[in-house]
Each structure stands twice: as structure tokens, then as C-alpha cells.
Amino acid sequence: MNVKRPTVSRVAEHAGVSVASVSRVLNGLAASDDVRLRVTEAAAALGYRPNAVARSLKVRSTQQLAFAVADVGNPVYVEMMRAVEAETKVRGYRLLVSSTGGRVDDTQALLDGLATGYADGLVLSPVRVDGDLVEALRRLDLPVVVIGTVPSELRVDNVRANSSGGVRLAVEHLHAGGRRRIAFVNGPVDTVPGSARQRAFERTARALGQPADDALRRVADDFTLAAGRTAAEALLDDVVPDAVLGGNDLIAIALMQVLAERGLRVPEDVAVVGMDDTELAGVTTPSLTSVDLGSRARGRLAARLLLERLEEPDREVQRVTVQPRLRVRRSSGGGTR
Amino acid sequence: MNVKRPTVSRVAEHAGVSVASVSRVLNGLAASDDVRLRVTEAAAALGYRPNAVARSLKVRSTQQLAFAVADVGNPVYVEMMRAVEAETKVRGYRLLVSSTGGRVDDTQALLDGLATGYADGLVLSPVRVDGDLVEALRRLDLPVVVIGTVPSELRVDNVRANSSGGVRLAVEHLHAGGRRRIAFVNGPVDTVPGSARQRAFERTARALGQPADDALRRVADDFTLAAGRTAAEALLDDVVPDAVLGGNDLIAIALMQVLAERGLRVPEDVAVVGMDDTELAGVTTPSLTSVDLGSRARGRLAARLLLERLEEPDREVQRVTVQPRLRVRRSSGGGTR
DNA sequence: GACCTCGCTGTAATCGATTACAACACGTTC
DNA sequence: GAACGTGTTGTAATCGATTACAGCGAGGTC
Structure with missing residues (x-):
């Protein structure tokens, strides 16, 4: 392994050309x-593989794009990623995924790495946004779509x-x-x-005349199964509502799990609704009603915006919002399976 | 955006040094x-960010590692990835994930890209291995751990x-x-x-005196929920066994779903066991008994082997096998929750 | 035959960093 | 004061590709 790779000049020498x-x-x-x-043969004989780093330096392009997500374990990002990949691959870009773990400083470290790095563009899906991140984004002179x-x-x-709209759909x-608690x-x-969904929940509950209790x-510590479980237990130790909305599908699934453990029937005793409408929503028992926030569409659109910006760096900034859609399944009393 | 980045020489000029x-x-x-x-100030004033590509070319190292997996949607890879990332990050490497989609030719395209590319080493977890892939691996002069x-x-x-050992644990x-079908x-x-598990299943069934039926x-078309669902329906259209082993957790979850739809109780009527012991096994209803094939351990070990090889390129080839462990939960009649 | 085109090919510059090496200043030591 | 070490600094080579430009030969036109 690693004897020393042939370079263009070795190939040139071997082929007797420049x-x-x-x-x-x-x-x-x-x-x-x-x-x-002669060149083709020489290259084959020497097992020549061009050095992509050298090539990138000269041509100022890597043909790679990066996709940075908070948590690769969350299926919603998987769906986005597939959408992004599908769009970018046909344009000849390789997609690299980085997981930032949701911490702002990691996200920043990532941006700083990429700032200069091995990608021609970036799709970023941060879960927390603070001043430092905004600053890092401002400094970054690399095409980015958030x-x-x-x-x-x-x-x-x-x-x-449209998280708020999604929450409203679910609560309504x-x-x-007939759920009142x-x-x-x-x-x-x-x-x-998290904050958008919280505000929307309060607003909708109030509009429907539900007392703020x-x-x-x-609030779970994280948008994960484990954190969802802990929060679900805390909730149910305290009260038994007649419906629960999970901040995302993972939290909703954790909720269903804890409800089942406590002998509460879903949806008869407690209806459950999730958000993101990930693939998992279809396979839980009972199947999970969930708000589709358009992860696939967002991924696809983000990829397109990025590709367009790569082609036309000075175009105007675009902002697109994807509308939510409620997928009713068993866990809220509807659906067929 | 993109006015033109400052380079070392611009900084040098500005600072009045070389x-x-x-x-x-x-x-x-x-x-x-x-x-x-003077240099620090000049760099700050110009907003200088070093060009990583140029640096890599000279120092012949990118400080990046790649992790190529068949399907990022499968939680087992997420767990491996986290383990790999945890190990490599402390050594200052950035981890890039690529999803190969399980098709051999994509895996190869990836290898060819990386061959030369933007990573100092690679952890590859292919699901299919054929002659071409082996050949591509042989050609690749980049540290790899499979x-x-x-x-x-x-x-x-x-x-x-140890898939076979895992299947044996599950079937036994x-x-x-008391399950006999x-x-x-x-x-x-x-x-x-897939092939290892199939052979192990046949062998174990025979050893236990179960007729080959x-x-x-x-066989599902893929290790996914959707493919698992189709295969599960086909199975249950035909026969009702008293237990089912899923080729992985996703297939097992699809099985539980279809069983529930058909009014079959798990585990009373049909016991279900999965493989991989992913995070999902703990949150299904009922919780899923699963064979832990050591995904975290495999990720961790792979990362270490890679780091060791990077330090010592000529060391002997290492092969490690991780032993399986059965996690008994409700879906097979055991467990506490 | 002079002059132009046109198509290939080679030389050398270039991308933006790192680094080997030489030069230099300054103190010590004898 | 010569010789020498030590610590900084600058010049230029280098990494491995791409590519501007010039040169060259063959063929066509008048």
C-alpha cells in the first residue's frame, strides 16, 4: 500500500509526451x-489516478457539496438528505454529510472548516441559531442554503x-x-x-378556548427518543391528558411507548400526534398521525436553490416556505391502518 | 459574496513581511x-481564511475521514457512525458520511472518487460485495477499514x-x-x-429439528421498512407461524405492524425477534427482542483500526470479530417492558 | 513558392499554501 | 577581533494538477 502514486509527469514520461x-x-x-x-496506455500501466486535491486547487472547484444536519439519527434529516442527494447527484456533485450534534459551537467549527474547505456549497439545517452562528454564516463566503x-x-x-401552521393543524x-385536555x-x-412550535401551541390552544395549564x-431535552421518553414519563406522572402532541415523531413515538406501558390506550384514552411525518409514523402500532412539514420538499428546494446560486452567485436571495399537511392515522382515532 | 479571498501573500504584503x-x-x-x-492583525483586517485545498496539496493530508454506508436511513448505521465519529473526532479528524444506496456501482463510484480525494482514510460498510468492489478496494491506495x-x-x-452466531441465539x-414454526x-x-443469516438460519433450524419449510x-427486497412490509404481507398471506425472525430491526418492525393489522397478538400468537438491536427496538409496542450485533463496538473498533493504520501504514492487517448478544424484550415473551 | 489556417503539442505559469535552505543580526567565547 | 552559535527572516522550491501561449508542421489558396 501507498508506494507513491504516479503523477501526470510520470505518465507523461512513460508515454513520451508532455x-x-x-x-x-x-x-x-x-x-x-x-x-x-499512448497516454491511455501509460496511465493504465501505471495505475494512474489523478490527485483531486491538486485539481481542485487549480480549477477552484471540488464538485462536492456538504449537507450539515443537527442529528443524523433523526429520520426527518434522512429524508431531507435523500432529497438533497437526488437533486445534486444528477448535476455531478458528490454529497457529504456532516452531523453537528445540535450544539452551536460544533456547527460553527464545521462552518469554519468548510469555509475554506472541500465543498463548493453547503446546505445547513441547524436546530439552534445564535448570534455566533449568524456571524459565522455572514463571514462564510461559500454558497449556503439554510x-x-x-x-x-x-x-x-x-x-x-411552517411549524406554526403545522402545530395549528394538529391541535385543531x-x-x-373532541379532545379537550x-x-x-x-x-x-x-x-x-422548538420555540416556534411552542408559541404556535399556546396561540392555538388559546384560540380554541383551552385553559393554559x-x-x-x-419540554424534552432533545428531539430524540430517549429525551422524549423522559419527558413523557414526567408528563404522565403528573396528569393524564386526553391528547398529546409530540414536538416531532420521535417524541410522539416515545409518548406512545410510555402510554402503552401505563396501560393507556391510544387513541381511545389518549390521542397522539407527531410532527415531521417520517417513515416511522407508518409503522408504529397504532400508526401515528403526524404533521408533514415537507421534509422531502424542503430538501429538494434547498438543493435547487444551492445549485442555482452556484451557477449564478449574484442572484437575489431567495426564501421559500413549505406548507404543512396533516396525515391522519390511527393514533388520533382516524385513518385506516 | 465571493469577492476574492485574501491569500497568504496578500496578508504578507499587508503586514510587510514574507x-x-x-x-x-x-x-x-x-x-x-x-x-x-503584525501578521495576526493583517490576517484579521483582511478576514483571511487559509485555503484548505492548497494546504492539503502541500502537506498531503486533509484531516478528514470518510464513512461510507449503504443506507443512512438504517439506524444501525447511525449508531456505527456516532461511534466512529466519537473516536475520530478526538484525534482532530472531521468525519464525512456518504450514503452509497447499497448498489455496488455507487459504492465503486464513491471509492473512485475518494481514491484520490479529500479524505485521508475510509471506513466502508458495504452491504453487497462483488468482484468489482473487491478489485476497487484492491486498487485503492488509501487506508481503509471495512x-x-x-x-x-x-x-x-x-x-x-458474527451474524450466524446472532441468528443462532435468536432461533434458539x-x-x-416453545415456538415450533x-x-x-x-x-x-x-x-x-443476508446470505450469512440465511445459511445460519437453515443450519440452526435443522439442528433444532425444525423441518425446512x-x-x-x-426474502425482502431490501433491509428497509417498506420492503419488510411487503415481504411480511406475503408471508402472512400464506401461513401463520408462531414466531418470526426479522433480517434486521426494520424488517421485524414491519412484521409487527402487519401482524397487528391482522389482529395477531405479539408475542402471544406470534413472537418476533429482530437483529441489530437499534434504538427503535426499545420503543416499539411491544418492545422488540433483538440481537445486538455490536454496531457501536464495530464502529469504535473500525475507527481505531483506521487511526492505527494512519499512524503506521505498514502494520499487519487486522481482523476483528464482535460477538453478538441477545436482548430479550416483550415481543418474544420476555422482558420487563 | 509565399502566405494562411488549422490542429497538435510542448513549455512554463499558475492555483495557495508549506518548508528547506540560506542569509543575517546579535551575543558569546576565547 | 575572529569564530561560532542562536534565533529570525526571506527567497525560492514544491505539492500535482490545468491551461495560456507559442511553436510547429501539414494542407489549402492564390
């Missing part, structure tokens, strides 16, 4: 048949979900089903989606 | 206080699960629980884990 000819043949530019043949909400003075392409659906187990409220609000 | 001094200061090498100050089984003549570090557990819904048998064997 480095320029080697490069031209390898890049499919004009060359005589004779030269083409999936999520960022301060409007930050001039960056972005595609956002539960209310329409609707609880909310949210993810952390110091995150962008602190016992019916819980 | 490029060498700039580089030295920025890399913390010896320099007088005067020079250090998670999974590869032909023994391929001299590459690898860490493997079901048999010990044990079905198996496997993933594709043209994959490495083709109606009790199904």
Missing part, C-alpha cells in the same frame, strides 16, 4: 489518436417549514375530535423549531 | 513578537459481526420459548449479511 498532453487526453480535449493511445429560519437581515437563501384536528411535549425551546406542557 | 513568516505565525511556529502581531465480511485474500483491515431463544423474513440474500422463508 504533461499538457496527458492532461488533455485525460480530460477529453483535442489530441491525436497516437497521443491519446433549511430553517434565520434572522431576516441575514442575506442567505433559505427554505423554511385533536380539538375537532391537549398536552404538548415539545423539544427544547431554545431551538428554532402548565402541567400539560413539557 | 509569506513564510505569515505561514509560520499562522501555524504557531517560531516568530518574533513584532512579526506575530465493516463487514470481505474475501479473506483481500488484505484489508476489517471488523465483522424462540425454540426454548419459526419463520424468517430476511433481507436480500445477495448481500453479505419454504413457506416459512421470505
Whole structure:
């Protein structure tokens, strides 16, 4: 292993031509048949593989894009990622995924790494946005598309979900089903989606004439199964609502699990609704009603915005919002399976 | 955006020193206080960010590692990834994840890209291994660790699960629980884990005196929920076994879902066991008994092998096998929750 | 035959960093 | 004061590709 890779000049030497000819043949530019043949053979004989780093330095492009997400363990990001990948791959870009773990400082470290790095562009889906991150984004002179909400003075392409609208759909659906003690187990409220969902829940509950009851609000430490479980237990130790909205599908699934352990039937005793409509919503027992916040669509749009910006760096900043849609399944008393 | 980034020479000019001094200061090498100050200030004033590509070209290292997996949607890879990331991050490497989609040609395209690319090393967890992939691996002169089984003549570090032992644990557990018609819904048998599991299932069933009944064997098109669901329906349209082993957790979860839809109780009517012991096993209803094939351990070991090889490129090839462990939960009649 | 085109090919510059080496200043030591 | 070590600094080579530009030969036109 690792004897020492052949370079263009070794190939040139071996083929008896100049480095320029080697490069031209390898890049499919004009060359005589004779030269083409000699170079191809020499390259094959030496097992030549071009050094992508050197090439990138010269051509100022890596043909790679990065996708940075808070938590690769969350299926909603998997869906976004697949959408992003599908769009970018046909344009010849390789997609690299980085997991930032949700901590702002990691996100920043990532941005600083990329700032200069090995990607021509970036799709970022941060879960927390603070001043430092905004500053890092401002400094970054690399095409970026943010999936999520960022301060409007930050001039960056972005595609956002309508979390509030989604929460409203869910709560109204539960209310329409006759539920009157609707609880909310949210993810952390110091995150962008967390805080938006919290506000929307309060607003909708009030609009529906539900008294604001602190016992019916819980905040998980994270948008994960484990954190959801802890918060679900805390909630149910205290009160038994007749419906619960989870801050995302993972939290909702944890809720269903804890409800089952306590002998509470879903949806008869407690209706459950999740958010994100991930693949998991279809396979729980009972299946999970969930608000589709358009993860696939957001991924696809983000990819397109990025590709467009790469082609036209000076175009105007675009902002797109994707509308939510409620997928009613068994856990809220509807659906067929 | 993108006005034109400052380079070392612009900084040098601005600070009134040579490029060498700039580089030295920025890399913390010896320099007088005067020079250090001037360079730092100039760099800050210009907003200088070093070009990582140029740096890599010269120092022949990117400080990045790649992790290529078949399907990022499968939580087992998420767990591996976290383990790999935890190990490599403390050594200052950034981890990039690539999803190969399980198709051999994509995996190869990835290898060819990386061959030369932007990573100092690679952890690869392929699901299918054919001659071309082996050939691509052989050609690749980049440190690689394969998670999974590869032909023994391929001299590459690898860490493997003991799928057969895992299947045996599962089947023996079901048999010990009194189950006598044990079905198996496997993933594709043209994959490495799929074929190993299939053979192990046949062997164990025979050893336990279970007649080989083709109606009790199904093969899903993929190790996913959707494919698992289709295969589960096909199985149950045909027969009702008293136990089913899923080729992985996703397939097992799909099975539980279909069983529930058909009014079959788990575990009373049909016991279900999965493989991989992913996070999802703990949150299904009922919770899923699963064989832990050591995904975290495999990720951790793979990362270590890779780091060791990076330090010592000529060390002997290492092969490690991680032993399986059965996690008994409700879906097979045991467990507490 | 002079002059132009046109198509290939080679030389050398270039991308933006790091670093080997030489030069230099300044103190010590004898 | 010569010789020498020590610590800084600058010049230029280097990493491995791409590519601008110039040169060259063959063929066509008048």
C-alpha cells in the first residue's frame, strides 16, 4: 500500500509526451489518436489516478457539496438528505454529510472548516441559531442554503417549514375530535423549531378556548427518543391528558411507548400526534398521525436553490416556505391502518 | 459574496513581511513578537481564511475521514457512525458520511472518487460485495477499514459481526420459548449479511429439528421498512407461524405492524425477534427482542483500526470479530417492558 | 513558392499554501 | 577581533494538477 502514486509527469514520461498532453487526453480535449493511445496506455500501466486535491486547487472547484444536519439519527434529516442527494447527484456533485450534534459551537467549527474547505456549497439545517452562528454564516463566503429560519437581515437563501401552521393543524384536528385536555411535549425551546412550535401551541390552544395549564406542557431535552421518553414519563406522572402532541415523531413515538406501558390506550384514552411525518409514523402500532412539514420538499428546494446560486452567485436571495399537511392515522382515532 | 479571498501573500504584503513568516505565525511556529502581531492583525483586517485545498496539496493530508454506508436511513448505521465519529473526532479528524444506496456501482463510484480525494482514510460498510468492489478496494491506495465480511485474500483491515452466531441465539431463544414454526423474513440474500443469516438460519433450524419449510422463508427486497412490509404481507398471506425472525430491526418492525393489522397478538400468537438491536427496538409496542450485533463496538473498533493504520501504514492487517448478544424484550415473551 | 489556417503539442505559469535552505543580526567565547 | 552559535527572516522550491501561449508542421489558396 501507498508506494507513491504516479503523477501526470510520470505518465507523461512513460508515454513520451508532455504533461499538457496527458492532461488533455485525460480530460477529453483535442489530441491525436497516437497521443491519446499512448497516454491511455501509460496511465493504465501505471495505475494512474489523478490527485483531486491538486485539481481542485487549480480549477477552484471540488464538485462536492456538504449537507450539515443537527442529528443524523433523526429520520426527518434522512429524508431531507435523500432529497438533497437526488437533486445534486444528477448535476455531478458528490454529497457529504456532516452531523453537528445540535450544539452551536460544533456547527460553527464545521462552518469554519468548510469555509475554506472541500465543498463548493453547503446546505445547513441547524436546530439552534445564535448570534455566533449568524456571524459565522455572514463571514462564510461559500454558497449556503439554510433549511430553517434565520434572522431576516441575514442575506442567505433559505427554505423554511411552517411549524406554526403545522402545530395549528394538529391541535385543531385533536380539538375537532373532541379532545379537550391537549398536552404538548415539545423539544427544547431554545431551538428554532422548538420555540416556534411552542408559541404556535399556546396561540392555538388559546384560540380554541383551552385553559393554559402548565402541567400539560413539557419540554424534552432533545428531539430524540430517549429525551422524549423522559419527558413523557414526567408528563404522565403528573396528569393524564386526553391528547398529546409530540414536538416531532420521535417524541410522539416515545409518548406512545410510555402510554402503552401505563396501560393507556391510544387513541381511545389518549390521542397522539407527531410532527415531521417520517417513515416511522407508518409503522408504529397504532400508526401515528403526524404533521408533514415537507421534509422531502424542503430538501429538494434547498438543493435547487444551492445549485442555482452556484451557477449564478449574484442572484437575489431567495426564501421559500413549505406548507404543512396533516396525515391522519390511527393514533388520533382516524385513518385506516 | 465571493469577492476574492485574501491569500497568504496578500496578508504578507499587508503586514510587510514574507509569506513564510505569515505561514509560520499562522501555524504557531517560531516568530518574533513584532512579526506575530503584525501578521495576526493583517490576517484579521483582511478576514483571511487559509485555503484548505492548497494546504492539503502541500502537506498531503486533509484531516478528514470518510464513512461510507449503504443506507443512512438504517439506524444501525447511525449508531456505527456516532461511534466512529466519537473516536475520530478526538484525534482532530472531521468525519464525512456518504450514503452509497447499497448498489455496488455507487459504492465503486464513491471509492473512485475518494481514491484520490479529500479524505485521508475510509471506513466502508458495504452491504453487497462483488468482484468489482473487491478489485476497487484492491486498487485503492488509501487506508481503509471495512465493516463487514470481505474475501479473506483481500488484505484489508476489517471488523465483522458474527451474524450466524446472532441468528443462532435468536432461533434458539424462540425454540426454548416453545415456538415450533419459526419463520424468517430476511433481507436480500445477495448481500453479505443476508446470505450469512440465511445459511445460519437453515443450519440452526435443522439442528433444532425444525423441518425446512419454504413457506416459512421470505426474502425482502431490501433491509428497509417498506420492503419488510411487503415481504411480511406475503408471508402472512400464506401461513401463520408462531414466531418470526426479522433480517434486521426494520424488517421485524414491519412484521409487527402487519401482524397487528391482522389482529395477531405479539408475542402471544406470534413472537418476533429482530437483529441489530437499534434504538427503535426499545420503543416499539411491544418492545422488540433483538440481537445486538455490536454496531457501536464495530464502529469504535473500525475507527481505531483506521487511526492505527494512519499512524503506521505498514502494520499487519487486522481482523476483528464482535460477538453478538441477545436482548430479550416483550415481543418474544420476555422482558420487563 | 509565399502566405494562411488549422490542429497538435510542448513549455512554463499558475492555483495557495508549506518548508528547506540560506542569509543575517546579535551575543558569546576565547 | 575572529569564530561560532542562536534565533529570525526571506527567497525560492514544491505539492500535482490545468491551461495560456507559442511553436510547429501539414494542407489549402492564390
